[in-house]
Amino acid sequence: MPSALSPAPTAVVRAVADALSAAVVLYRRGAIELRHPIELVRTAREATALGPVATTLAHATRGASSAVALIDDRGPITFEQLDQASNRLANGLAAQAITAGTVLGALCRDHRGFVLTMLAAGKLGARIVLLDTGISGPRLTATLEREQIDMLLADAEFVDRFDELPAQMPIVLTRAGATNRRGLPTIHGIAAWRSALPLPVPVDPGGIVILAEGAETPKGAPSGKVSPLQSAQFLDRIPLPKANTIVLAAPLSHGIGLSQLILGWALGNTVVVLADRFDARRTLAAVARHHASALVLVPTMLRQIVDLGPTVLAEYDTSTLTVIFSAGSALPPDLSRRTALHFGDALYHLYTCADVTVAAVATPQDLREAPGTVGRPPVGCRVAVYDEQRRRITTPGVVGTLFVAGGLSFLGFTDGTDKEVVDGMHSSGDLGHFDDAGRLFIDGPDDAMIGEPLPAPAHSE
Template identity: 50%
Template sequence: MLVGKVTETVRSIEVMWRAGLIPFPRVDEGLFALLAMRRIGPFAAAAQVAARRSPDVTGLVDDRGSLTFKQLEQQSNALARALQSRGVTTGTVIAALCRDHRGLVLTMSAAGKLGARLVLLNTGFGRTQLADVVRRENATVLIYDQEFAELLADVSGQVERYAAWVDNRRALGRIPVLDELIASTDDRPVPSPERRGGFVLLTSGTTGTPKGAPRDHTSLMSSVQFLDRIPLRSGECTYLGAPLFHATGVSQFILSYALGCKVVLRRRFDPEATLRGVHEHRCTALVLVPTMLQRIVDLGPRILSRYDTSSLRIIFVAGSALSPDLGNRATAAFGDVIHNLYGSTEVAVATVATPEDWRKAPGTVGRPPVGCTVALYDAEGKRITEPGVTGRVFVGSALSFHGYTDGRNKELIDGLLSTGDVGHFDEDGLLFIDGRDDEMIVSGGENVFPIEVENLLEARPDVVEAAVIGVPDPEFGQRLKAFVVPAAGSRLDADTVREYVRSNLARYKVPREVAFLARLPRNATGKVLRNRLA
């Protein structure tokens, strides 16, 4: 046990050194980063480390222009002091409802410097969801973009409000604006808080009010779970398409900042603007959720060829399932750069598929990086070790959470946390996700996972996307129903869909019903809202 721990630590240090997170031989810089992480948390520490190493280098580009790492550090100091003068202190809970821009970045850093707890709210929330989460998380400060003002109607009037992005200053009335607070406040360094504040990510909430997954124990060593299989490097450039409130976006933002990389943000995702940003800034990494990648690839060769994306070494995809068809199309368009991460809000990283893994086995989510353990268990809790046998997926790592903010937790076996998914390993040890445990249906006594049918349908050139769910059936207990978004000009009909599935899969996997939609309902991070389909 001890030998294994030492080996893992040595390997972790090697990974961080290779990425440039520990700039050998400047071990003191590595120690500074480690101490900063412990004192003020990952957001503020990453920005502080970058400002110390490369003060005059551009650290952020957003819709309003660019800021150096030094400017970001100074402005977050000023914001922290301004909030502190208004009563924000160690333990205060700040909720942020913002799109991706400097206001959110500065809020994240300022909260860390004050020891405040930051709750990152989903910009796709409805009024009721928003009010429920703000109340449950005990937030007393809400920082928001003006466009979301109407969503705050059900939030208690006792919650102090601050505007991070302003469209019409006059309409805000007496609501304080972050830019004005920063401009009018001293930007000297802020004394360390009594204790670290931490932050809270929220689950997708596709089945109700999102649950809070706190991140109170992040450390510099945890970064190896990404860097071991995703070759981010110091001083490069990351285009962040995935939203910062989501685990995918925020993890890569922290890592990129800690590595001194320039980060390019846009408030709203646009596929062609993303290509333009990669081209203009010579980005080496592009961070997306699968629906964003699909919108980019769907632009087609004529538009894709307008932009030089040869600088990309990494297209980092996470947040929902990457279908074999989409991954293959993206590889054909951009080369061997697809890195497909599997994880969840609760477990963080589980596995990563490198481009080599994908070439070998399209659809795989890869292998666990250093510091992560993945195991499969059957319904009785017995571990599955045979390849090709489907089981429930459990994960262990230093980044796994220790329970939701409402006191509930995910199932634990042997110290490993349930992801809620089912999957199998192939003969080479590569993991495949077969679906959600709660999405499996039993039709006529046969277990069916809808994702297999979805992947098959999405491989058709006349299908843009598809979702398959289980619905009640008086004869078979349950049956499949497919929702298909046909390509423009397609003459696809239900009989063709059923016959196609019948000719490729077992008969009990053929959907009895097929519905055609203009688009699938999705949340802000691209996950299909299956409850709406049902």
């Protein structure tokens, strides 16, 4: 009989099987090289202390230091240059009394200053809270207080929101713009003349907090230690490119954008970020200019692109695109159909829970054969449907509450609340059902009747 302090045998077997399956996926996709076991061990060890962003940069720098890691509106920067610049910033912040116990807030658009801030936080072992650029002054103040943020690093664009902040809140600009009328310190000033040598590795990662939307004051969904094997959840069903170029239209402050920056680097890709508000034409121009193989966005962005129409779309050479990676909200069947008409079988849609938990992936074949589906759970993920008495539903077509578990599982909100847990899985907050082929469908939020079969579809005579 297993000890009360030991995990159940089935859980251990499942964890081992998931790890082996994930390793196979990563090897098949070229994310790991079994010929270099020392590097694998080193990367796994770093992941337990530095967190995913700094760990992936370190791994990529050792593999291809002179390769271009990031392109923003200031141009390209290599992995080695990013590594050294983030070391200087980390040393500069350490001189400002930023330590492993500090909580940083980042209010930034997508540019190298934001990336350097996340890297420096990881190298210091500080927790970093990623703030949505649309957050208002009062909500910003409430969020800073609830998350106990000690220092705010922000773009000068948002300086008007600082008026309502506590006077003692330290503010550092990550992007000063043409003017710095308040004379605030900048990350570049803090990093200037600092050593590019790395600091001692922190004992534990500070963690990244992604704010969950929908609340009056956004709640944080934190991530702690993350295994490199969890990248397999994306690569299992999405053929992201290797040693190529990815355009990120989805913001880095959300889970989808951040995860694909990390995964893009793990595969040796150059990641292109767009610093201003989303613009469909500018995004297509970036894909064409950089001959990108992948585009990462949310469905509302994809709709704006498709709505440009065939004549405008034809102005941009997007023939290099093999993956359009969509996530963050529902993907209407009509949008997937219209996307396929212009881009072919390139659209992959990810369904997540709390912006951090991977649940299911729909491939082009899934979207073609079963419009409206969110696909199937990838390796290492479990999704199940339960009725109101929390009995598992196994009959296809019967709606119930969705519960999800996986390597990127939800860890509870930073305000102390949590999601309901059944059989080790967290509620997604949605209703759903599986079809006969095992594909998952979302039927709405978990506030309606469940446990009843869906009505048969109407057929025209």
